[in-house]
Amino acid sequence: MTDSEAWPRSAAAFAEAVKLMPGGVNSPVRAFKSVGLTPPFIQRGEGAYLYDIDGHKYIDYVSSWGPLILGHRHPEVVDALEKTLREMGTSFGAPTELENELAREITTAMPAVEMVRLVNSGTEATMSALRLARGYTGREKVVKFAGCYHGHADYFLIQAGSGALTFGIPNSPGVPATVAANTIVAPYNDLAAVEDIFQKAGEEIAAVIVEPVAGNMGCVPPLPGFLAGLRTITKEYGSLLIFDEVMTGFRVAFGGAQALYGIRPDLTCLGKIIGGGLPVGAYGGRREIMERVAPSGPIYQAGTLSGNPLAVSAGLATLKVLKKPGTYERLESLSARLEKGLKEAAAEAGVPVTFNRVGAMFTTFFNPGPVTDYATATASDTRAFAAFFRAMLRQGIYLAPSQFEAAFMSLAHREDDIDCTIAAAREAFKGIAI
Numbered sequence: 001m002t003d004s005e006a007w008p009r010s011a012a013a014f015a016e017a018v019k020l021m022p023g024g025v026n027s028p029v030r031a032f033k034s035v036g037l038t039p040p041f042i043q044r045g046e047g048a049y050l051y052d053i054d055g056h057k058y059i060d061y062v063s064s065w066g067p068l069i070l071g072h073r074h075p076e077v078v079d080a081l082e083k084t085l086r087e088m089g090t091s092f093g094a095p096t097e098l099e100n101e102l103a104r105e106i107t108t109a110m111p112a113v114e115m116v117r118l119v120n121s122g123t124e125a126t127m128s129a130l131r132l133a134r135g136y137t138g139r140e141k142v143v144k145f146a147g148c149y150h151g152h153a154d155y156f157l158i159q160a161g162s163g164a165l166t167f168g169i170p171n172s173p174g175v176p177a178t179v180a181a182n183t184i185v186a187p188y189n190d191l192a193a194v195e196d197i198f199q200k201a202g203e204e205i206a207a208v209i210v211e212p213v214a215g216n217m218g219c220v221p222p223l224p225g226f227l228a229g230l231r232t233i234t235k236e237y238g239s240l241l242i243f244d245e246v247m248t249g250f251r252v253a254f255g256g257a258q259a260l261y262g263i264r265p266d267l268t269c270l271g272k273i274i275g276g277g278l279p280v281g282a283y284g285g286r287r288e289i290m291e292r293v294a295p296s297g298p299i300y301q302a303g304t305l306s307g308n309p310l311a312v313s314a315g316l317a318t319l320k321v322l323k324k325p326g327t328y329e330r331l332e333s334l335s336a337r338l339e340k341g342l343k344e345a346a347a348e349a350g351v352p353v354t355f356n357r358v359g360a361m362f363t364t365f366f367n368p369g370p371v372t373d374y375a376t377a378t379a380s381d382t383r384a385f386a387a388f389f390r391a392m393l394r395q396g397i398y399l400a401p402s403q404f405e406a407a408f409m410s411l412a413h414r415e416d417d418i419d420c421t422i423a424a425a426r427e428a429f430k431g432i433a434i
């Protein structure tokens, strides 16, 4: 069946969209290019499900790329948004008590974050954290890891993951060579490479930025000792360690990857879950560093909509639900059930896969593995992934449309949904094995 037969309204909407927006979308991976389909257009979401404008229902494992850990339109988030809208308004550009509340939640959940600044996206959080690291240390260079994505600012679009990796354009045109020259790229999980970089240029390095669990080359957990090694090396050379927890914050544990692995970074970047599905980001860290941010210090950063009351309300409502006892245990048990079922289904069909998972974020790599870095992730069979993806979508399972993305479990998923997903995967794997 062709796209236009299975998704006639979506195909028509996409044909219109490509005339109006580059690639028909407002963020590249949504175009479904790497899976050879045109994207279903979404009508609505409810709990663990998405509904498209062609009348299909899907079990959703994208969760808006991570923010919707409670599922779509969770009643407490909807109530909080309605209350803020009716009783307050949409934006003031002036302080509100809500901002204190969210800042308090974040600083309590993450003791390394002694002060925090709210922004509007993960990209803004990482850009601002790097400016702060440079201003604080008086140094210009930054170390990042191949396959890690930190948003679309110039100095991070160097061998970036996510959409850039999917499309095979690791260095975007438009990124000045002078900017790229200050970004040093190391292989993920390779401490020896980082030591080598620091021996050569340690005194010039403002910061190391890392996804403490990589999600943007697919899910790649840190090997034992990797994050602790980064902590030791950065401390030795007076560089800052920045954890980009935009994806992992409040997902792999309430206190993020820093709580899970027991590492105290100097700065932390957040986004996604802390906005409950509305546009938010945040960066924070040691008080002495954060006090260098304007207006208490000279390092400038600002935002018309920063601390927006609707976004902050949605984030607060989300964190309130996540704090209830048993939530992370529930996410773990659902995710473990899916892991077990998918591994068995792949083995039955004789398809070699590597299933990487940390809590409620995971990726099925079409690759015998192990997958520990960019080189091993990109050794995956992307054609097999695309075939699997298409077979899953046709059976009502909505996965991330790229091999190099993480999938996300939500608290709205039920055991039945997991079992349906495993049954669909059994069929999809069989199709690949033939």
Ligand code: PLP
Binding pocket: 065, 121, 122, 123, 124, 126, 149, 150, 151, 152, 211, 215, 216, 244, 245, 246, 247, 271, 272, 281
């Ligand atoms: N950092 C990480 C780890 C991310 O996963 C993302 C987005 O997926 C970003 C930064 C950028 O966030 P945003 O898309 O909100 O700008």
